[in-house]
Amino acid sequence: MPRTSKNTAKTAGGRAGVRSRNLFDALDAKPFRLSRxxxxxxxxxxxxxxxxxxxxxxxxxxxPFTLNSAVDALLKKEFDIHRKNGEPHPLMTQYTLPLVPFDHPELDTWRENFKGVQYLHASTNLLICGAVDDIWVDDSGKLFVVDYKATSSGKEISEATLRGSYRRQMEMYQWLLRRNGFTVSDTGYFVYVNADRDRAAFDGKLEFSAQIISYAGSDDWVEQAISDAHACLCRSNAPGTGxxxxxxxxxxxxxxxxx
Ligand code: SF4
Structure with a gap:
């Protein structure tokens, strides 16, 4: 029986509201891009x-999280000033971290959505990618993944309150950088900025307090998740909900x- 692409049949006729690009096809020899x-x-x-x-x-x-995106963009600019000078950001000094923002010719690509840090996972032919917010480095060249988060919460934010998805995000970036040959610490940092909601009035501005939350990650789960996701893509019918x-x-x- 001739091998046919399941997507040829699935997308035939160009169904309204259904994307016809970036679809997995097990018969396509080209790596399939799969983001974090x-x-x-x-x-x-x-x-x-x-x-x-x-x-x-x-x-x-x-x-759309436009306010969060604005905070991310401004934090990137701010940390880039210190990256250019090869010095720690004052927040890093406040937390006595012996690190500086990492400077690397690929950093802008690694930060860009739809590009990011990439790794071809040979056994599945999946091109795994993820866009980092920032990377810091110590004297020995070891890298520390950094993610910026913005919120407005009256509750305390700590390592214990980090969402599971945030932890996995950090661990996936650690895995990607390791696969690209870098030495990466299990410890990553969340730069958390929290908008003050107790001010008397808005007055056209938000005021944020900033903190660094240290998180010890483990990328042990990543390989299995990629294999399981690939097996799911290769199915001939949709799995149940999770x-x-x-x-x-x-x-x-x-x-x-x-x-
Ligand atoms: S249950 Fe699953 S399949 Fe259904 S909409 Fe929610 S996330 Fe999607």
Whole structure:
């Protein structure tokens, strides 16, 4: 029986609202690009991951995090001033970290969405990628992955309150940099900025306090997650859900009333 691409059949006719690009095809010899966030989607719900990466059906986007993106961009600019001077940012000094922002010709690429740090995972032919916020380095050349986070919370933010997805994000970047030949510490840092919501008035500005949260990661899970995600992509039918979520509850409710 001739081997046919499942996506040729799936996308034939150009269904409205269905993406026809960046779909996994097991018969394509070209590496398939898989971002860190899509691996996170797989871990959250294999069904949604399958619908997205093999059928071109994206989960509805939430509202864009434009304020967080603005904070990220400004933090990058601020740390870049100190990177250029080869000196620690004052926040790093406050936390007595014997590190400086890492300067590397590829850093801008590593930070860019849709590029990022890349590694071809040979056994699955998946090109794994992830865009880092920052990297710091010690005297010996060991790298420390850094992620910027912005929030507005009256609660204490600490290592114990970090979301699982944030931890995995850090660990995936550590894994990617290691696969690119760098020595990377298990310790990574979250630069957390927290907007003060107790001011008397807005007055056209937000005031943030900044803290560094140290996190000891382990990338032991990454290889297995990539293999499992690849096996999911190669399926001929969609797997079950891995999560209870509002979107599927909505679909289920609509199906029950035949709309
Ligand atoms: S449960 Fe949610 S995440 Fe999973 S397939 Fe349904 S919509 Fe997607």
């Amino acid at each position: 966030s899509k691996i996170e989607l797989f871990l959250e719900c294999p069904r949604c991951f399958y619908l997205d990466r093999t059928l071109g059906i994206d989960r509805p986007d939430g509202p 999560a209870e979520c509002d979107w599927c509850r909505y679909r289920e409710a609509a199906r029950k009333v035949n709309v």
